[in-house]
Amino acid sequence: MPWLxxxxxxxxxxxxASARKGFALLPEGERPQKAWVSIxxxxxIILLMGFFAFSYGIVEANAYRGYFGPHSSPGTFAVSGVVLLGVLVKRDKFDFNTLCRIALPLTVVALFLISVLGFTDDYLSGFCVAGGYTAFSILIMVxxxxLCYRYGVSAIWLFGMERSLRLVFMFLGRCMYEYGSVITVGSVRGTTIASGIAILAVVMGMFFLLSQKELSSKWGASFLVGPEGNGEAVRKQELADxxxxxxxxxxxxxxxTEVLILLAQRKTVGMIERELYIANGTAKAHVRHVYQKFDIHSREELFDLLGVDGLQENVEAKNAG
Incomplete structure (x- = not known):
């Protein structure tokens, strides 16, 4: 514990310190500029993570009575391996919705095994708990x-909010299990009722998540014009949309799509290479494919298609107003 x-x-x-050194290596014109925007x-997505954390809190105490801890469970290793293999094979075509289809059944099975069926020391229970929680944690991070990449939101702020709410829901799940273990309603144990509530919340949340057409949705966030000097941030958001x-x-x-967003921001091929960590030939190939699919031949035609100049005028008008 002292070393921890x-x-x-x-x-x-x-x-x-590492972030500061990394930004110092960028040319002056490519460094991000701070701009305050109301959001x-x-x-x-934070509430969905809360549902999983609540379920995790209910089954956590019994799930790790065996040989494996919460972060060394075979379930965590197995799900991480599936994601790594999927990304290596599918690359940018890997569908992260797959994580939803992994997380939901594993979590439901764990709740049944531990709280409903009473398999408190079962190896499979710990595997399912850790696997489901790991899958959804990765999805939430993605x-x-x-959101941080597309809209320039501070990662420290956003992940801090998500993590704080996650811990609150996990604590509520632990409390629910502790009180449920000493309470019965008729012939039904309190832990069984708690598990039923958790399963219902997770299932409803996952159906809602899978109903979203795009993982790049705003997920309930709204980006508003704030104090002076944030016009560029608002323009970047609208341009990304x-x-x-x-x-x-x-x-x-x-x-x-990532290359298109950077092209729309008037970034050169060299800037795109550095930002996306891709080779020169690869970046040019992506640009060529974008032009071919849009049936255009120049950056000017792309700007006309996106209405970049008109967008700039709209933002300036909003700020002036």
Whole structure:
């Protein structure tokens, strides 16, 4: 525990120092500029994570009575391996909705095995608990990272909100299990009732998640004009929305969509290479594919298609108003 405390205290300091050094390596014109924008919390994905954390809290105590801890469980290793293999094989075509289809059945099975059927020391219970929770945790990180990338939201702020609410729901799940273990309603144990509530919440949440057409949705967040100096941030958000709509209409891949957003921001091929960590030939190939699918031949035609100049005028008018 003392070493855990020391490393936990050092981690933020080392991370900030590394980030500062990394940004210093960027040319002056490519460094991100701070701009304050009013934003509401993307409550939909955070609430979904809360449902899983609640379920995790209910079954957590009994799930790890065996040989494996919460972060070394074979379930965590297995799900992480599936994601890694999927990304290596499918690359940018990997469908992260797959994680939903992994997380839901594993969590439901774990709730039944532990709280309903009473298999408190069963190896399969721990495997399912850790696997389901790991799958949805990875999905939440992908969704939050996408919001940060597309809209320039502070990752520290967004992930901090998500993590805080997750811990609150996990604590509520633990409390529900502790009180449920000493309470019965008729002939039904309190833990069984708690598990039923958790299963209902998870199933409803997952159906809602799978009903979303795009993982790049705003998830309940709204991005508003705030104090002076944030026009560029608002323009970037609206431009990304337009790019997403066109990408869906013309059948662009996820990587081509990323390239399109950067092209719309007037970034050169060299800038795109550095930002996406891809080779020169690969970046040019993506640009060529975007042009072919849009049936255009120049950056000017792309700007006309996106209405970039008109978008800039709209933002300036909003700020002036």
């Amino acid at each position: 405390f020391v490393m936990t205290a050092l981690l933020p300091i080392v991370s900030l 509401s919390v993307p409550w939909k 969704l939050c990272s996408n 337009r790019c997403e709509l066109l990408a869906k209409r013309f059948g662009l891949t996820s990587r081509e």
